Amino acid sequence: MVRKYILPCAGYDRPGGEVSRVVAERLVNDRDDVVIGSMGALFKERPGEMRNYRTSDLFCLDGCGTNCASELVRARGRDDVTSFSIHEIADSVEDLEGKVKHLVDVVAEELNRRTPKTSFTVTEEPSRTIEYLEEKFDKFMLRVAKGLKYSDNDFWVRVEGEHVRIGASDFLQQMLSDVYYVELVEPGTHVDMFDDAGGMESTKILVEIIVPVSGTIVESNTSLEDNPEFINQSPYDEGWLYLIKPDDVDELDLLRGGVDYMTYALAKAKREIGTKVE
Amino acid sequence: MDMTSSKSEPSATFMGVDREKIPWWPTIDLEKCDGCNGEYDCLKFCPHRVYKPLENPSRIAVEKRYNCVVFCQACRKMCPKDAISFPSKGDILKLIKVERAK
Ligand code: SF4
């Protein structure tokens, strides 16, 4: 019998991640052809995990628009994965139990078909819902995404399971104006907090990417090579820069929360504008 | 003696620490700097008005040192004479942590 390797996403602390875990557990209890994968073990390429991984059909339960499970599977060399977006499939269902039931049905049906397809749901747009704090300043509208940490060099950090994703804040993006070139360092590079790793060049200036956290770069956003404008258009989502395995998440205590950063960025904007019109 | 001015833009902080308590700015090796023959690459490059050009002989000076972005070292890399240096990042970070703990 073909085994099925189900990988719930790593966003344990978020609703989608929670649902994905419960769905995976239920499927394992209901069936005998299923194993639950572990993001952590897969990331570390533990031998037992890799054996299951290589010999099974793959099904990823993606809890949010990051699609970290599907992404990791691709990074580990397989693209014949069937991905389920929790968000797209179950958002219309209100309660947790209802969501779980519906998802279990959808996934089970697909498991029964056995042959995985590349993608089950349409992934048109990144489906991460981001909530913003917004403040008007002069002719600027500053947007600070909620729930992230910010460095005083204007980079954000988002915790995603055992990884963190980083990018440029909306404020930095506006200061840069149109970015036409992004230079990123290779995955595998280790960086210390506030090291520079690559840079962004705009029609106005070149800034270094000052990494707000120590760790090993797991992935760099290669889509920026062809689409540097993502930095401007979608600084908190498509314009992300690096996915990093942090050395020590406690370091993030040194950074600001959203509200605090908004105050800081506004003060800075004031100074920058003062500088310009001197 | 430090010849750089200590004037800065209004009340800036970095990581909650008064910017003027953080000794981060470029140091110029005047033996190496030739002012890019009057072109002053670093001056043209940095948008933060840190540098001031000197003439006869052409050299660069750090004028508004607290305007320099803490942990930025971009100008160091583009100096053709390798004349620009910065403090150790680790030391500065340590100092910031000590200040924050106060
Ligand atoms: S770029 Fe280097 S050589 Fe040129 S003015 Fe600046 S410090 Fe001097």
Ligand code: SF4
């Ligand atoms: S380090 Fe950055 S901010 Fe400081 S002088 Fe050089 S380019 Fe300007």
